[in-house]
Amino acid sequence: xxxxxxxxxxxxxxxxxxxxxxxxxxxxxxxxxxxxxxxxxxxxxxxxxxxxxxxxxxxxxxxxxxxxxxxxxxxxxxxxxxxxxxxxxxxxxxxxxxxxxxxxxxxxxxxxxx
Amino acid sequence: xxxxxxxxxxxxxxxxxxxxxxxxxxxxxxxxxxxxxxxxxxxxxxxxxxxxxxxxxxxxxxxxxxxxxxxxxxxxxxxxxxxxxxxxxxxxxxxxxxxxxxxxxxxxxxxx
Numbered sequence: 634x635x636x637x638x639x640x641x642x643x644x645x646x647x648x649x650x651x652x653x654x655x656x657x658x659x660x661x662x663x664x665x666x667x668x669x670x671x672x673x674x675x676x677x678x679x680x681x682x683x684x685x686x687x688x689x690x691x692x693x694x695x696x697x698x699x700x701x702x703x704x705x706x707x708x709x710x711x712x713x714x715x716x717x718x719x720x721x722x723x724x725x726x727x728x729x730x731x732x733x734x735x736x737x738x739x740x741x742x743x744x745x746x747x
Numbered sequence: 748x749x750x751x752x753x754x755x756x757x758x759x760x761x762x763x764x765x766x767x768x769x770x771x772x773x774x775x776x777x778x779x780x781x782x783x784x785x786x787x788x789x790x791x792x793x794x795x796x797x798x799x800x801x802x803x804x805x806x807x808x809x810x811x812x813x814x815x816x817x818x819x820x821x822x823x824x825x826x827x828x829x830x831x832x833x834x835x836x837x838x839x840x841x842x843x844x845x846x847x848x849x850x851x852x853x854x855x856x857x858x859x
Binding site: 637664666668673674675676677678681689691723725727729730734735736738739740741 | 751783788789790791792793796836838845846847848849850851852
């Protein structure tokens with residue numbers, strides 16, 4: 634049973650470029666959340682997708698957008714990259730959106746913006 | 748808003764030493780509390796959780812008790828192993844959602 638898979642594992646981009654990160658949830662899960670983990674910090678919630686809609690959003694600018702597909706997989710897009718966007722981006726999946734739905738995390742995508 | 752405060756790190760211990768990692772929280776409503784662990788190069792793994800006051804979560808020899816009166820959820824282990832070396836995050840969830848609020852994390856190194 635595959636867990637949460639993310640691609641790519643590492644990515645280097647230049648300031649001003651755009652990036653797309655991908656996530657496949659754990660089998661049986663229908664909800665995907667994205668987190669940004671800056672170096673030496675705890676993960677920060679970006680947004681959550683359920684039934685192909687953004688259900689919750691953290692304190693991130695509109696440059697951060699996402700999408701969920703009918704097969705529950707998800708993409709995170711970041712436009713106009715800034716140096717400060719360099720971080721580990723974690724995808725987490727769950728079954729439903731309740732607070733007792735345990736999250737399963739992927740290994741993350743390490744984004745470096747130069 | 749919700750927040751989680753963890754003790755400053757890093758922490759270095761000898762194998763078989765006793766471990767305590769402090770965590771306190773501020774939350775609206777009644778949160779569920781979690782400890783996550785992140786091994787080098789990996790994503791987060793749920794270590795243990797507690798969903799109401801006085802609950803004790805436990806897993807792999809680690810324990811934490813939900814203390815509503817002190818708004819704390821300290822992580823303890825009686826005898827650490829080298830394989831416990833990792834980053835530990837305290838986190839909470841409130842309301843009818845699964846959005847986690849994390850602390851900054853603390854790096855634990857256990858030497859043989």
